[in-house]
Amino acid sequence: MDENGDIDQSIFPAGLDDNKILEMYKNMSMLRTLDSKLLSMQRQGRAVTYAPSLGEEATQIGSAMAMRANDIFVPNFRQHGVYLVRGMPLDTLIIYWRGFEEGCKIPGDVKGFPYIVPVASQMTHAAGIAFAKKYKKEDAAVVAYVGDGGTSEGDFAEALNYAGVFKSPLVTIIENNQWAISVPRSKQSAAETLAQKGVAAGQKCVQVDGNDVVAVYKVVSEAIANAKDGPTVIECVTYRMSMHTTADDPTKYRDQAEVDLWRTKDPVDRVRKYLSRKALWNPDFEQKMNDEHLKIVDEAVEKAEAFKPDPKSMFENVYSYVPEALQDELDDAVKNNFWQG
Amino acid sequence: MKTNMVGAINNALDLGLQENPNVVLLGEDIGKDGGVFRVTDGLQAKYGESRVMDTPLAESVILGASIGMAMEGLHPVPEIQFAGFMLMGFGQLANHAARYRSRSRGAFEVPMVVRTPISGGVRTLEHHSDSPEALYSHLGGLIVVVPATPYDAKGLMLKSLHMRDPVIFLEPTKLYRLFKQDIPDDAYEVEIGKANLVKNGSDISIITYGTMLGVVNEVVEKKGISADVLDLRTINPLDERAILETTKKTGKVLIVHEAPLGFGPGAEISARIAEKALYDLDAPVMRVASASFPYPFPGYENFYIPNALKISNAIDKLLSM
Numbered sequence: 001m002d003e004n005g006d007i008d009q010s011i012f013p014a015g016l017d018d019n020k021i022l023e024m025y026k027n028m029s030m031l032r033t034l035d036s037k038l039l040s041m042q043r044q045g046r047a048v049t050y051a052p053s054l055g056e057e058a059t060q061i062g063s064a065m066a067m068r069a070n071d072i073f074v075p076n077f078r079q080h081g082v083y084l085v086r087g088m089p090l091d092t093l094i095i096y097w098r099g100f101e102e103g104c105k106i107p108g109d110v111k112g113f114p115y116i117v118p119v120a121s122q123m124t125h126a127a128g129i130a131f132a133k134k135y136k137k138e139d140a141a142v143v144a145y146v147g148d149g150g151t152s153e154g155d156f157a158e159a160l161n162y163a164g165v166f167k168s169p170l171v172t173i174i175e176n177n178q179w180a181i182s183v184p185r186s187k188q189s190a191a192e193t194l195a196q197k198g199v200a201a202g203q204k205c206v207q208v209d210g211n212d213v214v215a216v217y218k219v220v221s222e223a224i225a226n227a228k229d230g231p232t233v234i235e236c237v238t239y240r241m242s243m244h245t246t247a248d249d250p251t252k253y254r255d256q257a258e259v260d261l262w263r264t265k266d267p268v269d270r271v272r273k274y275l276s277r278k279a280l281w282n283p284d285f286e287q288k289m290n291d292e293h294l295k296i297v298d299e300a301v302e303k304a305e306a307f308k309p310d311p312k313s314m315f316e317n318v319y320s321y322v323p324e325a326l327q328d329e330l331d332d333a334v335k336n337n338f339w340q341g
Numbered sequence: 342m343k344t345n346m347v348g349a350i351n352n353a354l355d356l357g358l359q360e361n362p363n364v365v366l367l368g369e370d371i372g373k374d375g376g377v378f379r380v381t382d383g384l385q386a387k388y389g390e391s392r393v394m395d396t397p398l399a400e401s402v403i404l405g406a407s408i409g410m411a412m413e414g415l416h417p418v419p420e421i422q423f424a425g426f427m428l429m430g431f432g433q434l435a436n437h438a439a440r441y442r443s444r445s446r447g448a449f450e451v452p453m454v455v456r457t458p459i460s461g462g463v464r465t466l467e468h469h470s471d472s473p474e475a476l477y478s479h480l481g482g483l484i485v486v487v488p489a490t491p492y493d494a495k496g497l498m499l500k501s502l503h504m505r506d507p508v509i510f511l512e513p514t515k516l517y518r519l520f521k522q523d524i525p526d527d528a529y530e531v532e533i534g535k536a537n538l539v540k541n542g543s544d545i546s547i548i549t550y551g552t553m554l555g556v557v558n559e560v561v562e563k564k565g566i567s568a569d570v571l572d573l574r575t576i577n578p579l580d581e582r583a584i585l586e587t588t589k590k591t592g593k594v595l596i597v598h599e600a601p602l603g604f605g606p607g608a609e610i611s612a613r614i615a616e617k618a619l620y621d622l623d624a625p626v627m628r629v630a631s632a633s634f635p636y637p638f639p640g641y642e643n644f645y646i647p648n649a650l651k652i653s654n655a656i657d658k659l660l661s662m
């Protein structure tokens with residue numbers, strides 16, 4: 001689907017129809033609502049440093065909707081849209097961004113792992129999870145996310161190589177948003193594409209327009225269907241419209257002209273154009289949908305803000321049991337009321 | 342069976358593989374070759390390549406993939422060929438294995454046993470003789486054990502395989518084939534977090550573990566003194582109770598380890614004694630350890646590792662106070 005919402009029917013993905021495209025649109029819109037809420041909460045001191053997803057909706061929603069029920073995902077720190085599609089309780093997700101470990105208590109049926117901050121280190125876990133899926137003879141693929149900067153990390157290379165050797169059911173999604181904080185894609189690697197980094201690991205490699213939700217859905221679906229025969233690397237070429245995190249100011253390191261150019265390739269606008277032509281969208285629909293999404297997000301925020309941390313939980317979850325000496329440290333804190341002051 | 346530490350660990354892994362189909366062994370050269378120290382010898386032939394597997398030469402993914410396997414229901418036992426090379430995967434242990442349970446408030450756990458040879462005395466090349474137990478213990482969240490006998494090695498390994506925590510299982514290279522011991526053929530566990538009072542005396546307490554246990558025992562026997570010799574076996578969590586008990590009993594404490602002196606395990610042990618048993622002491626706590634710098638080349642190692650004379654002098658000094 002191009003910037004005008006026109007679809008090349010000759011390569012239209014199997015299993016996709018207008019109802020599903022409408023669902024994609026709703027999910028992408030919901031992600032924008034959630035993203036802008038978390039951003040404003042951070043600005044108000046109600047959330048910690050936050051990594052916005054603005055501009056990367058097609059990559060996240062398209063790939064997540066391509067996953068089958070048993071597939072499992074391994075994110076970095078930006079895939080809020082994947083959690084959304086997979087049914088993560090929003091209040092739990094918000095608790096993470098409010099700075100509490102309880103935000104990583106992901107229900108089993110979400111089939112996903114917690115956010116990972118050290119760049120690309122999650123790729124090695126994904127390689128191991130994919131190995132385990134095959135070892136247990138489960139028909140499931142592991143979908144792992146990494147950024148353009150992450151492809152420069154040793155863990156990225158080690159993990160791809162490992163999954164290649166064991167022919168593990170791993171689908172690696174390089175969410176290439178062109179910027180690793182202030183370092184542009186051109187300074188990240190001399191490779192012509194990031195997808196080709198999979199070649200050396202013996203993996204199938206695909207590069208796709210990461211702002212085209214239909215194309216992302218198609219290539220990820222195919223990679224998942226092929227995962228039982230081995231891993232695939234997919235580079236989704238997208239753009240980070242916002243800051244890396246709330247801790248940086250992109251006007252300091254990139255030209256507005258570049259941002260303006262990418263705005264014309266917006267992943268949500270093009271789907272809106274498509275749906276509008278199909279009479280599945282109008283301004284009234286948009287208003288109602290956004291109101292509904294905002295209500296859901298506000299309710300989740302309210303629930304998340306009602307969460308009260310229990311300092312004892314820090315001590316009780318270090319090991320599968322509380323060793324005596326650690327219990328002494330806990331008892332000391334409780335006895336002396338350190339948490340009341 | 343009468344066996345050395347290599348045989349004891351091999352036997353424990355064999356029993357572990359036998360009892361739990363989710364136990365898998367992975368590492369460089371551990372399959373056909375049986376590991377560079379032959380600890381996994383014969384296990385691939387017995388359990389197949391899917392359970393005892395040679396991996397690519399990449400320490401970070403060996404540990405990171407093990408974390409993934411553990412979270413997905415397996416109980417991996419990665420081998421890192423030498424402790425020096427484990428630093429390439431240190432980020433995986435510190436950033437993930439040590440805190441995944443805590444950071445998910447128990448929703449995810451990382452049951453795995455990371456095996457690696459430690460300590461020197463066998464004239465290996467550089468980077469092959471480090472004693473990094475303090476590094477891993479300092480992180481918190483990782484169980485760190487160092488067996489000193491074949492009996493303890495087997496029992497601690499089986500216990501580790503039954504735990505839901507990441508265990509850093511440090512095997513002193515020098516003790517691999519130093520002596521044999523009669524140990525039970527069947528499975529048994531040695532408790533983690535419990536020190537072993539291997540000698541019972543009254544004049545002095547010597548707290549040690551790993552390669553230094555045998556040296557300490559020899560010195561004590563040769564001098565004919567009445568000493569408590571406490572083999573820690575687990576470095577983290579420390580058996581604080583046993584440490585304080587022996588301190589109260591003799592009032593004089595000597596800590597002996599091969600790891601470097603500065604910021605070593607001895608510092609932690611003596612700090613705990615100072616905080617909780619200062620008035621039971623009749624003399625300052627003393628430490629005998631390797632010098633406070635990285636392990637030297639093998640030509641210099643005998644000038645570096647604590648020897649019998651150094652331990653003997655420290656005992657004399659403490660007993661004279």
